[in-house]
Amino acid sequence: MPTATELEQVLRGASLRVTRPRVAVLSAVYAHPHADTDAIVGIVRDDLGEVSTQAVYDVLRALTSAGLLRRIEPAGSVARYESRVADNHHHVVCRSCGSIADVDCAVGDTPCLIASDDHGYLIDEAEVVYWGLCPGCSTTRS
Ligand SMILES: [Zn+2]
Numbered sequence: 783m784p785t786a787t788e789l790e791q792v793l794r795g796a797s798l799r800v801t802r803p804r805v806a807v808l809s810a811v812y813a814h815p816h817a818d819t820d821a822i823v824g825i826v827r828d829d830l831g832e833v834s835t836q837a838v839y840d841v842l843r844a845l846t847s848a849g850l851l852r853r854i855e856p857a858g859s860v861a862r863y864e865s866r867v868a869d870n871h872h873h874v875v876c877r878s879c880g881s882i883a884d885v886d887c888a889v890g891d892t893p894c895l896i897a898s899d900d901h902g903y904l905i906d907e908a909e910v911v912y913w914g915l916c917p918g919c920s921t922t923r924s
Pocket residue numbers: 876877878879880881915916917918919920
């Protein structure tokens with residue numbers, strides 16, 4: 783977990799002004815990967831007191847467009863955020879409880895970005911979502 787000072791450096795490194803809501807949101811996402819907006823709002827409120835949902839949305843949007851956060855939205859799920867950016871990892875999602883875990887590319891360095899035919903597009907991301915049942919859900923079913 784990065785310290786508040788390190789998070790401030792992360793913001794400055796992305797040429798973003800350091801504000802308490804930005805530091806709090808960044809810290810919440812580092813501590814709770816794949817959290818959804820509601821969860822992040824709750825964590826930030828515990829930390830800062832009264833913060834509007836809109837303010838948290840705005841910060842999430844700013845941090846995502848600055849490349850500090852990655853937004854994922856598996857089908858049927860609300861948007862979730864994580865601080866693990868730029869490594870193009872994938873996700874496994876439980877069909878039953880919706881829990882999400884990180885999955886590295888199956889073979890080395892982001893091979894999924896090398897499409898067999900890119901149709902002339904400049905590709906910067908490949909989204910692979912594995913669906914199934916998490917260990918907790920698969921044992922309760924059998
Ligand atoms: Zn599950």
